[in-house]
Amino acid sequence: MKSTDKSIGTTPNGRTDKNWGDSRSMSALQKNSETPRFSNEAMQEAERIFKRYPEDKRQSALLPLLHLAQRDFGGWLSPQALDYVAEVIGIPPIRVYEVATFYTMYNLKPVGKYHVQVCTNISCWLCGSDGIMDALTGKLDLKIGDSSDDGRFTLTEVECLGACANAPMLQINDDYYEDLTPEKVADLIDRLP
Amino acid sequence: MSGQSGTKVVYKNIHLENSHTLAVSKANGGYQAMEKAFGMTPAQVIDQVKKSGIRGRGGAGFPAGLKWSFIPKDDPRPKYLVCNADEGEPGTCKDREILRGDPHLLIEGMIITAYAINAQRAYIYIRGEFVREAEVLQGAIDEAYAAGLLGENVAGRGMHFDLAVHRGAGAYVCGEETGLIESLEGKKGQPRLKPPFPANIGLYDCPTVVNNVETLTSVPDIITKGGDWYSGLGVANSTGTKLFSVSGHVNKPGNYEVELGIPLKTLLNDYAGGVRGGWENLKGVIPGGSSTPILTASQCETVTMDYDALAKAGSMLGAGSVIVVDKSVCIVRAIARLSRFYRHESCGQCTPCREGTGWLAQVMGRLEAGKGTMKDIDMLLDISGNIQGKTICALGDAAAMPIVGAIKAFREEFEYHVEHGRCMVG
Ligand code: FES
Numbered sequence: 345m346k347s348t349d350k351s352i353g354t355t356p357n358g359r360t361d362k363n364w365g366d367s368r369s370m371s372a373l374q375k376n377s378e379t380p381r382f383s384n385e386a387m388q389e390a391e392r393i394f395k396r397y398p399e400d401k402r403q404s405a406l407l408p409l410l411h412l413a414q415r416d417f418g419g420w421l422s423p424q425a426l427d428y429v430a431e432v433i434g435i436p437p438i439r440v441y442e443v444a445t446f447y448t449m450y451n452l453k454p455v456g457k458y459h460v461q462v463c464t465n466i467s468c469w470l471c472g473s474d475g476i477m478d479a480l481t482g483k484l485d486l487k488i489g490d491s492s493d494d495g496r497f498t499l500t501e502v503e504c505l506g507a508c509a510n511a512p513m514l515q516i517n518d519d520y521y522e523d524l525t526p527e528k529v530a531d532l533i534d535r536l537p
Numbered sequence: 538m539s540g541q542s543g544t545k546v547v548y549k550n551i552h553l554e555n556s557h558t559l560a561v562s563k564a565n566g567g568y569q570a571m572e573k574a575f576g577m578t579p580a581q582v583i584d585q586v587k588k589s590g591i592r593g594r595g596g597a598g599f600p601a602g603l604k605w606s607f608i609p610k611d612d613p614r615p616k617y618l619v620c621n622a623d624e625g626e627p628g629t630c631k632d633r634e635i636l637r638g639d640p641h642l643l644i645e646g647m648i649i650t651a652y653a654i655n656a657q658r659a660y661i662y663i664r665g666e667f668v669r670e671a672e673v674l675q676g677a678i679d680e681a682y683a684a685g686l687l688g689e690n691v692a693g694r695g696m697h698f699d700l701a702v703h704r705g706a707g708a709y710v711c712g713e714e715t716g717l718i719e720s721l722e723g724k725k726g727q728p729r730l731k732p733p734f735p736a737n738i739g740l741y742d743c744p745t746v747v748n749n750v751e752t753l754t755s756v757p758d759i760i761t762k763g764g765d766w767y768s769g770l771g772v773a774n775s776t777g778t779k780l781f782s783v784s785g786h787v788n789k790p791g792n793y794e795v796e797l798g799i800p801l802k803t804l805l806n807d808y809a810g811g812v813r814g815g816w817e818n819l820k821g822v823i824p825g826g827s828s829t830p831i832l833t834a835s836q837c838e839t840v841t842m843d844y845d846a847l848a849k850a851g852s853m854l855g856a857g858s859v860i861v862v863d864k865s866v867c868i869v870r871a872i873a874r875l876s877r878f879y880r881h882e883s884c885g886q887c888t889p890c891r892e893g894t895g896w897l898a899q900v901m902g903r904l905e906a907g908k909g910t911m912k913d914i915d916m917l918l919d920i921s922g923n924i925q926g927k928t929i930c931a932l933g934d935a936a937a938m939p940i941v942g943a944i945k946a947f948r949e950e951f952e953y954h955v956e957h958g959r960c961m962v963g
Contacts, residue, residue: 396660396699396701396703397701398658398741401722401741403722403723403724404703404721404722404723405723406723406724407665407703407704407705407706407720407723408703408704410706411665411704411706433723435723439723439724442724442725443723443724443725446708446725446726446884447665447705447706447707447708447726448706448707448708449665449666449706449707450706450707464874465627465827465874465875465878466627466628466785466823466827466860466871466874466875467627467628467784467785467860469871469874470784470785470786470860470861470862470866470871471784471785471790503625503627503709503878503881503882504625504626504627504628504629504827504878505666506624506625506629506630506632506633506664506666506667507630507633508627508628508629508630508782508784508790508858508860509630509782509783509784509790509791509792510630510790511784511785511790515666518668518669519668519669520669
């Protein structure tokens with residue numbers, strides 16, 4: 345097509361939202377000098393995960409192992425954590441980097457104790473997700489994408505979480521909170537331990 | 538009349554207390570269809586599913602029985618069955634109810650399907666954010682193993698069948714079946730060029746069937762009551778019941794199972810509690826999920842919810858995700874939000890999609906902000922035309938279709954944005 349408008353730029357990799365900005369490129373990964381290792385419990389879980397796949401298909405365990413590592417290593421994956429997962433599986437680290445940077449659920453920098461993820465996609469937007477987001481940015485005194493200095497909260501905007509009939513909704517760590525109002529959201533934040 | 542018989546195929550038990558447990562499942566007919574299937578040959582099982590006419594419920598609408606019959610029979614490679622539980626099309630939330638409300642129905646449907654295609658191993662690929670749903674599912678699988686319904690000798694019938702849950706990690710494109718397979722192999726979820734189709738070269742390069750949760754949970758009743766019984770539900774070419782996720786501006790949003798062919802107006806008024814502010818307040822309906830073109834209020838008066846009627850109306854049934862939009866909504870803003878989504882979710886491997894979704898989002902954003910020109914509206918159509926049909930998977934089409942549809946149905950709103958620098962509504 346003929347592009348006449350200067351403001352139309354090309355997108356470097358198609359995933360250009362703020363969730364996919366510099367913070368997710370490998371060069372911006374935060375350095376963490378210690379190499380983490382799975383706890384005994386996590387190692388047992390890893391063994392169970394490997395058993396789900398044919399013996400010669402260990403890379404299939406990559407997504408579940410990254411979930412496990414993220415949980416075991418404090419909610420995010422450092423470059424050392426990615427290398428460690430590659431070692432556990434027995435695949436080149438590049439295979440792990442590719443995957444860790446492709447999927448949005450892997451946090452490549454630290455997140456707060458409570459990762460508040462607000463859906464602003466169509467059904468939630470129609471049902472008032474703007475008001476939910478405003479309530480949160482006000483209550484937490486955070487901009488979208490930021491974490492609080494005390495390490496308690498990270499506020500993220502996310503795409504449809506598959507709970508559209510109970511919009512607006514958000515996810516905090518593993519749990520969904522649905523049929524929200526700005527008042528309910530403020531109350532929810534107050535009641536977090 | 539079509540749509541109103543009250544017959545439930547998929548959601549029959551989800552409202553029972555502890556419906557996720559094996560005990561409640563068995564007390565309500567669970568695993569009886571499996572027993573019946575074991576008394577049939579695999580070919581007979583496939584035949585019944587073909588007769589039922591059921592089409593894939595994930596969005597593409599491909600006949601399920603036909604898909605199964607593509608699995609080569611005299612092939613030494615292992616066969617795989619994969620359940621697509623990567624529910625991610627904005628507006629869609631129907632499968633989640635099954636995953637947490639009746640996981641044993643899914644397990645039973647998968648045992649029957651695996652028997653039909655001779656698969657020994659299967660995976661349920663569930664979206665990563667469904668952590669709690671994955672836990673319920675795992676609990677049900679553990680129960681089924683303990684009861685001898687999974688494992689080396691399923692129900693004492695000598696069939697070896699292993700089933701595992703595999704969680705994704707946040708990528709819409711993994712809902713596409715070959716992207717899903719790549720993801721299951723531990724890679725980026727970038728869809729594969731087809732052919733070859735998964736029925737021949739699928740998971741680990743082996744013959745593979747990928748079916749949606751709703752499709753697989755329809756299988757037990759098709760076996761119990763027969764393909765002819767199922768095809769008697771719904772309308773021609775759109776047989777059976779369908780789950781509709783109704784969201785947005787209705788008084789009772791929710792998931793409803795009705796026969797295909799139900800008038801949209803009946804679905805909204807009799808099931809979803811009516812449009813917020815009354816029918817007169819309706820602006821339009823996105824009938825099948827965010828990728829399907831929006832219908833105008835006047836189309837909504839008469840259209841029925843089946844594959845053919847929606848195609849004739851210029852849209853699609855998709856996953857059955859009905860998003861209701863009332864008159865307070867700026868269509869330009871709504872579509873701009875969707876464009877942002879598709880830009881974010883493009884996997885980046887095809888140029889028309891990678892670049893095109895970015896351009897669409899930028900131009901939509903500019904129009905929405907009141908900084909667009911009349912030429913931008915036509916440019917959107919031009920970009921869309923350069924994406925549609927030119928990419929490996931359907932994500933590019935999914936990004937283009939809602940824009941083309943919205944410009945067709947609501948062009949005056951786009952023009953108003955250009956002329957007045959703001960939207961028509963509020
Ligand atoms: S649009 Fe928010 S959960 Fe689907």
